[in-house]
Amino acid sequence: MTRYVIIGGSAGAVGAVEAIREVDPIGDIIVISDEPKPAYSRPMIADYLSGEASLEKMFFPTKDFWDKNKVQMRLWKKVVKLDLPQKTVELENAEKINFDKLLIATGGKPFIPKMEGTTRKGVYNFTTIVDTQRIEEALNKAQKAIVIGGGLIGVSAAEALAKRGLKVTIVELKDCILNLILDKEAAKIVETVMQKNGLSVITGRTVQRILGRKDNDEAVGAVVLDNGTVIECDMVVVAVGVIPRTELAAQTDLKVNRGILVDRFMQTNVPNVYACGDVAEAYDFIHETNRVLALWPLARIGGRVAGYNMAGQKCEYPGGTAMSTLNYFGVPIISVGLTTLDEAEGYETLTFHDQEAGVYRKIVLKDGTIVGMTLVRDIESAGIIFNLMKNKVNVEGFKHKLIADNFSLASLPETLRKQLLLGI
């Protein structure tokens, strides 16, 4: 009987467990997680904080998933050491667990920039339910929050805090928020929506220091920007990015670049050892090379691929790419691939922008195939474009339809349509 050990109990583990169980109904599966709770939807923590989702709703994918799949859960346990030649993992209490197949799905952790004051009371991260609960406890006394970092996590935290009645200011180092995901046009739309809903956005600035309160130096009282501006606040959320939790790989033969390197089967350079999710550096189908992509859907899909292969059924990872959906204050946005290259050499950009309606569509092409898409407000056909992109379909003949108002399956050439709908 095969013994599968999975380190990390989130999206990657879920994917792996469901795949392993499809192939191997009886093998031992042990999931070791350093969180006190079984998997919950991490992207939902913003909805939880805003009051739009209950804890009960957050179990991922369902509360009974682990029991149903006969998984031994070792919660609130930290793996401190891997002995790959001996095929064991060691827990904090020196307990050793043997494995036949190992999946490292430890995820990412927030990056804390070096700055004065990050240890003060009232400084939070925003990646786990524990972070959210700590913020929740402080909410009734807080009035003004500063969010450092205008990426996905920062803006999500900012939206949730604003919905809870706080006066929120986002401080972003680059010249627009969400700059890794959106081009300037789309980012501007989000910024405007944020401002309409009472948030302030400061770009091109960074927080240099977090000051204490006059009556209590240990608690957050204000931040100082790099231009000397002082902004009073009683809460700071640090959201400048996440980095892969690769510490366990340090004293092993595992190849680590930014993340743990895996092949198209999610296997590391060490046989029987796999990695997926935010800790892994896996294939990106647009860049056609390995990249760290800290995205929930890719963690689960990568986990599935790892799971199949661990259980002995060959399965190739189709690859992921930067792909995000945003829905801040009810403005739907989908952005995939290379969206921030404007007229860079060799790329062609098609855009449609109705400023009044706030509708924006942009497609980036290279050699006749789609390499990037951004859709704002009018997004229901995004998946059709996403799949043309993923399958590297040459769209030269109908590219202008991609940004048309009524783009749908009916806009595709007959042969493509039939292939999709009838599988011929």
Next chain:
Amino acid sequence: MRRICANEQLCMGCGLCEVYCTVWHSKSRDFIKAFRREHPKPISRVRLVQEKPVSFAVQCRHCNDPPCVFACLTGAMHIDEGTGLVMHDDEKCIGCLTCIMVCPFGAIKIDPYRHKVVAKCDLCQGLDVPACVANCPNEALTLEEV
């Protein structure tokens, strides 16, 4: 498993598929009440797509390896253990739109009348033949065993 197939040669673009779908997915299942009085307004889960002269209806294909299920951030989109159909749990949905990003058919909709939730075809649970298929006047929609 069953799947709805559209014959674009036979589709007249009348939109009755959307009308009957809306009514079946309403609370009252009554035409007048569904379209005039219900709040939140019910919406159609089938989408009539047109680029003249082409028109046909698109519903969830209930894929064998459904990308929407594996991309879902919350577990709302799931495979029903009994039927194998791709089902959507409104209660769990937070309207994150990830399913819409990956559906190759553009078969998932944002429900504009409810807060942060998507909607899609469930093959009309409770009916032998889905409402769109049963009421297509030119038999452009058929239910096939796949």
